[in-house]
Amino acid sequence: MEEDEEEVLCFLDKVLEDEDVFECGDMDLESPLTPGDMLMTPVHRQFRGDIEKGLEMKKLVLSGFLASEEIYINQLEALLLPMRPLKATATTSQPVLTIQQVETIFYKIQDIFEIHKEFYDALLPHIKQWDEKVAVGHLFKKLASQLGVYKAFVDNYKTAMETAEKCSLANTQFQKISENLKVKGPKDSKDCTTNVTMEALLYKPIDRVTRSTLVLHDLLKHTPKDHPDFPLLQDALRISQNFLSSINEEIDPRRTAVTTPKGEARQLVKDGFLVEVSEGSRKLRHVFLFTDLLLCAKMKKTSAGRQQQYECKWYIPLADLTFQLLDDSDVCPHIQVLPEHEIEEMKIKISVIKSEIQKEKKALKGQSRNVERLRKKMNEQESWLLLHSPTIPFRIHNKHGKSYLFLLSSDYERSEWRESIQKLQKKDLQTCHLNSVELQVLTSSCFKLRTVHNIPVTSNKDDEETPGLYGFLHVIVHSAKGFKESANLYCTLEVDSYGYFVSKAKTRVFRDTTEPQWNEEFEIELEGSQCLRILCYEKCYDKTKLNKDDNEIVDIIMGKGQVQLDPQTVQSKNWHMDVIEMNGIKVEFSMKFTSRDLSLKRTPSKKQSGVFGVKISIVTKRERSKVPYIVRQCIEEVEKRGIDEVGIYRISGVATDIQALKAAFDTNTKDILVMLSDMDINAIAGTLKLYFRELPEPLLTDRLYPAFMEGIALSDPAAKENCMMHLLRSLPDPNLITFLSLLEHLKRVADKEPINKMSLHNLGTVFGPTLLRPSESEVSKGHITLASDIWSHDVMAQVQVLLYYLQHPPISFAELKRNTLYFSTDV
Numbered sequence: 001m002e003e004d005e006e007e008v009l010c011f012l013d014k015v016l017e018d019e020d021v022f023e024c025g026d027m028d029l030e031s032p033l034t035p036g037d038m039l040m041t042p043v044h045r046q047f048r049g050d051i052e053k054g055l056e057m058k059k060l061v062l063s064g065f066l067a068s069e070e071i072y073i074n075q076l077e078a079l080l081l082p083m084r085p086l087k088a089t090a091t092t093s094q095p096v097l098t099i100q101q102v103e104t105i106f107y108k109i110q111d112i113f114e115i116h117k118e119f120y121d122a123l124l125p126h127i128k129q130w131d132e133k134v135a136v137g138h139l140f141k142k143l144a145s146q147l148g149v150y151k152a153f154v155d156n157y158k159t160a161m162e163t164a165e166k167c168s169l170a171n172t173q174f175q176k177i178s179e180n181l182k183v184k185g186p187k188d189s190k191d192c193t194t195n196v197t198m199e200a201l202l203y204k205p206i207d208r209v210t211r212s213t214l215v216l217h218d219l220l221k222h223t224p225k226d227h228p229d230f231p232l233l234q235d236a237l238r239i240s241q242n243f244l245s246s247i248n249e250e251i252d253p254r255r256t257a258v259t260t261p262k263g264e265a266r267q268l269v270k271d272g273f274l275v276e277v278s279e280g281s282r283k284l285r286h287v288f289l290f291t292d293l294l295l296c297a298k299m300k301k302t303s304a305g306r307q308q309q310y311e312c313k314w315y316i317p318l319a320d321l322t323f324q325l326l327d328d329s330d331v332c333p334h335i336q337v338l339p340e341h342e343i344e345e346m347k348i349k350i351s352v353i354k355s356e357i358q359k360e361k362k363a364l365k366g367q368s369r370n371v372e373r374l375r376k377k378m379n380e381q382e383s384w385l386l387l388h389s390p391t392i393p394f395r396i397h398n399k400h401g402k403s404y405l406f407l408l409s410s411d412y413e414r415s416e417w418r419e420s421i422q423k424l425q426k427k428d429l430q431t432c433h434l435n436s437v438e439l440q441v442l443t444s445s446c447f448k449l450r451t452v453h454n455i456p457v458t459s460n461k462d463d464e465e466t467p468g469l470y471g472f473l474h475v476i477v478h479s480a481k482g483f484k485e486s487a488n489l490y491c492t493l494e495v496d497s498y499g500y501f502v503s504k505a506k507t508r509v510f511r512d513t514t515e516p517q518w519n520e521e522f523e524i525e526l527e528g529s530q531c532l533r534i535l536c537y538e539k540c541y542d543k544t545k546l547n548k549d550d551n552e553i554v555d556i557i558m559g560k561g562q563v564q565l566d567p568q569t570v571q572s573k574n575w576h577m578d579v580i581e582m583n584g585i586k587v588e589f590s591m592k593f594t595s596r597d598l599s600l601k602r603t604p605s606k607k608q609s610g611v612f613g614v615k616i617s618i619v620t621k622r623e624r625s626k627v628p629y630i631v632r633q634c635i636e637e638v639e640k641r642g643i644d645e646v647g648i649y650r651i652s653g654v655a656t657d658i659q660a661l662k663a664a665f666d667t668n669t670k671d672i673l674v675m676l677s678d679m680d681i682n683a684i685a686g687t688l689k690l691y692f693r694e695l696p697e698p699l700l701t702d703r704l705y706p707a708f709m710e711g712i713a714l715s716d717p718a719a720k721e722n723c724m725m726h727l728l729r730s731l732p733d734p735n736l737i738t739f740l741s742l743l744e745h746l747k748r749v750a751d752k753e754p755i756n757k758m759s760l761h762n763l764g765t766v767f768g769p770t771l772l773r774p775s776e777s778e779v780s781k782g783h784i785t786l787a788s789d790i791w792s793h794d795v796m797a798q799v800q801v802l803l804y805y806l807q808h809p810p811i812s813f814a815e816l817k818r819n820t821l822y823f824s825t826d827v
Helices: 007-015 042-089 101-103 110-128 137-145 148-170 172-179 199-220 229-247 340-362 368-387 411-425 434-450 616-623 630-640 655-666 672-678 680-691 707-711 717-729 733-751 758-770 776-778 793-808 814-816
Strands: 180-185 193-196 255-260 265-280 279-292 293-299 308-317 321-323 392-398 403-408 469-481 486-499 502-508 510-513 517-529 532-540 556-564 576-582 585-595
Touching: 042 110, 042 172, 042 180, 042 199, 042 403, 101 148, 101 655, 110 137, 110 148, 137 199, 137 229, 148 172, 148 776, 172 199, 180 199, 180 585, 265 368, 265 411, 265 434, 279 368, 279 403, 279 411, 279 434, 293 434, 308 434, 340 368, 340 758, 340 793, 392 411, 403 411, 411 486, 411 502, 411 532, 411 556, 411 814, 469 532, 469 655, 502 517, 502 532, 517 655, 517 672, 517 814, 532 576, 532 585, 556 576, 556 585, 616 733, 630 672, 630 733, 655 672, 655 680, 680 758, 707 717, 707 793, 717 733, 717 814, 733 758, 733 793, 758 793
Parallel strands: none
Antiparallel strands: 180 193, 255 265, 265 279, 265 403, 279 293, 293 308, 321 392, 392 403, 469 517, 469 585, 486 502, 486 510, 486 517, 486 532, 532 556, 576 585
16 A cells, blocks of 8 residues: 555554454454364364464455545545535536536546445445455455446546646636545544545546555455355456556556655656757657656666566656756757758658558468568667657756756657646655665666556557558648737647657747737648647747757747547548637637548649649740749749748748739739748748649659659669660750759758758758659559558659759750760650
């Protein structure tokens, strides 16, 4: 037992003082032996003594459990006490909570109370009239059979906690009630009542199931196999264990606890895998946040068959922990950041392996051994990605010692860790110092206590788990309300992919307002995503607070929330409107999803007017130009004011702005130049990408696509050079001249890589599939894999083709046309 120990011991002392405690039937163990007893042989006496000792232990176990059961019933009663008046006032003109809120917070508490009250009332007489024939197995089996009520409670637990927290923030009266619930002590205890929080009491039912299972183990240990209780207790244990297994992953992390040297319960609040920068290199750590300290551990290497163990790298008492921000006097440790193209290439490799695994499973003769080999390889690559992708620093400092640096991929995640620690620090914490033995015991317990068992990679997921969405999520961030003071506000959007979250889009800053109206649309690419997160920030314009670390976000998070991307909800053709509530703030947004199958289709266009979806030869002929006007203007504007923009061509522009520019180019609006000069540069970059994506056939043509795939695969450099140059010469003049113009532009963008972070590899990844992906008619001929298989070998090859030309010395149209020797015109 890890809590309420004093009350249980008081109850046990009372029970043990009772003269009937050690009675077994009519024989008093403290009375002299009868003549019959004296006639027993030593063997008989020992056998009978063992049974009596076992029954004595069984009664002690039951007495202890009964004592804790009384305390548990009092705790449930303390929860029910405010429930009734709260429910009564819900229908009045001044309700504290709504009926729905009351029913959510106190869901199933009444049922659980009645179950345990009935169990307690039935068990108590059996213990008071104890003898070797007393049977209690049927009571425990009945209790186990009612665990369905607990399943309903557990399913609702998270919602109940969130509702209680929100109601406390919104209503001071409820906050006072929830922080001071009075729990009666046992009938004969000196202390009449103790004050406990509602949060602590709502966790008691979850803790109780675990404790009941442990008691069943002890009862079986001290019950003879021929006793009528034995099979009933076995059944009860089996039911309880199956129930615990079924809810194991749903139970809140606070279910687990260890006892401190002072006898207090040290509970695990949160744990997870984080990347630590240690001695200049990245290390994957498992971090455990307890109620009084933060512990950083790594998994020890163990031989096959042995249980895994953790090794503590360091710990900080929460009383000594502060969050460190760099100032001018601090030296920023060198953070190794890989070029983005290496990250993207690894994603492509992982997706190729995923495709191979699916093909193996579908194959009639697919060997499971081969699937396991592929899974192992994918796990290694995803683990590498998890280690090298994070760049957002999270610094913590021991005010009596050194500082530590973690790297995270998501500001949402960083905020969660910070908030969890700060919430615990609000309590009256004392500095805890562990000796080597205590530290070893705590570290060893982490293996059982942990709630996150595997690093968050897809290769660790079961086949039955939802694979996530692949395609494009269109999100409109409409507005927000609930701010108490005017501020400069913006939102960012994060989605999960490859086991971690990344920021994908950002609204403009809406200045000096309590009700921002953004109404901005974004197109976000999903790669196995299951969740959308929205964070709302207050923009910091105070230069003195800016951090010299590029990745440090100093703007204040006003609220954050997330929504599951349910395929049934988002995969309709219509927009789905939703609201995320965060810390008293409500953000309204809409979303719809386009699967990769649909988003990749090049639809042949019959329209002759406009420029989008029209053959490039028709547009240039109509305009009497060598390069379409839209391409020239977008390139010019990007080079004028976007070439230094971080993530140019990679970061999404606002979809509504892109659509406005598309309409303007299609209708040849006279004000197009004014629009371009006023428009956000990412929208202009997005318009250029959209133009190439919507061409009825790729810029490098359907006809030449197979030859480009073969040419890039050649090993001999001279043969590859001849083939790749010949293919360029084979393009129609409008396509070739436009491609060469774009090529030189992208090279100029890459020249600014130290500023804009866009390397040739990055640009090749962004534009390769856009310029080469064949039209729908070519897909059906078998030239490429299925459209849904976006990160396939074909896509890798498409990126490599463009990269080849980007890395090539300057190519001129005139020079290409002169060098026509040694090549036939057929490809």
